[in-house]
Amino acid sequence: MAARGGRDGRRSRRKGLKVAGLALAGSLLLGAGAAGWAYWHLNGNIKSVDINGALGDDRPARPVAVPSASPSASPVPTGALNLLVLGSDSRSGEENQELGGGDSGGARSDTAMVVHLDAGRTAATVVSIPRDTLVERPSCPLPSGGTTRAASGAMFNTAYELGGPVCAVKTVESLTGVRMDHYVEVDFSGFAGLVDALGGVTVTTDVDIDDDKSHLHLDAGTHHLDGTEALGLARTRYGLAGGSDLARIELQHKLVKALLEQISATDLLTDPARLYQVADALTGSLTTDTGLDSLGELTNLGRSLGDLAADDVRTLTMPVLPAPSDPNRVVADQPDAAELWESLR
Secondary structure, X not given: OHHHHHHHHHHHHOOOXXXXXXXXXXXXXXXXXXXXXXXXXXXXXXXXXXXXXXXXXOOOOOOOOOOOOOOOOOOOOOOOEEEEEEEEOOOOOHHHHHHHOOOOOOOOEEEEEEEEEOOOOOOEEEEEOOOOEEEEEOOOEOOOOOEOOOEEEEEOOHHHHHHHHHHHHHHHHHHHOOOOOEEEEEEHHHHHHHHHHOOOEEEEEOOOEEEOOOXXXXXXXXXXXXXXXXXXXXHOOXXXXXXXXXXXXXXXXXXXXXXXXXXXXXOHXXXXXXXXXXXXXXXXXXXXXXXXXXXXXXXXHHHHOOOOOHHHEEEEEOOEEEEOOEEEEEEEOXXXXXXXXXXXO
16 A cells, blocks of 8 residues: 555646647637637647548447446546557648658558557556558558458558558557557647647657658757657657667657656646647647547547656557568567557457
């Protein structure tokens, strides 16, 4: 009991995460004349995809919900939740092209993380899926009709490239056996804008980074990064030993923790102007499933994370091995990977 008391004491002394843009219902929307416009603008920023409608029942079952001991105590949801969070390397739009280079076609899921929120929303596990993982890619429905072709030994990030968010979700569910309750996609310019709106992030790197492709050049040590630099850190690969995607994921995990710390340290609810900047950057970069495609739904999710602190977020990478067919690719390391996914169901 003493250890638990110490944990609760630490929790009571630190701020819960104020997830950027999600807890803005109170102070922002009480502004007089601009309130309606602000809500309309932010709500209209959010793009969505009807993943449930596209996939129907051809997916893992939802876990049986455990009733709350006091169901009327709060309207805020507290059950366990799984979200697929993708960072898209789309080059569409002038800002994304400036940040990412290349042409406007062939967008892929540059970053993929399964985020599991424990029941009670006081702890979370973030599991990265390496983009170079070879998977059994299922056939997926296309928005225009028809389906993509199933493929064996396909690179994981080709699912999004060929079939968009629906195929990304279906491929992740096929790989993990875990039902994705929600889908969240953030593009290049939106991520950089969010970091800038938060005032940057502070990250410590253990090695020098010298990567012309991601436009990032840093000495080993602690750095306060602006949005463009933070995006470069999330994308850098060729400036790391062996150009490893796994090494890049380690940096992405540091960046996730740094973002959570910055959000926690930024008192957004006492600074309406900053809050609006963060909310505009966040909502303007998002594509979600239809269950999260309104300001009210995002606000509700954010409020449910009020007791989640950065120290309670565990970051992992799906266990992998070099692929027998190609040393530059990886495959899930079984049974370790299956055991990890089972723990999140």
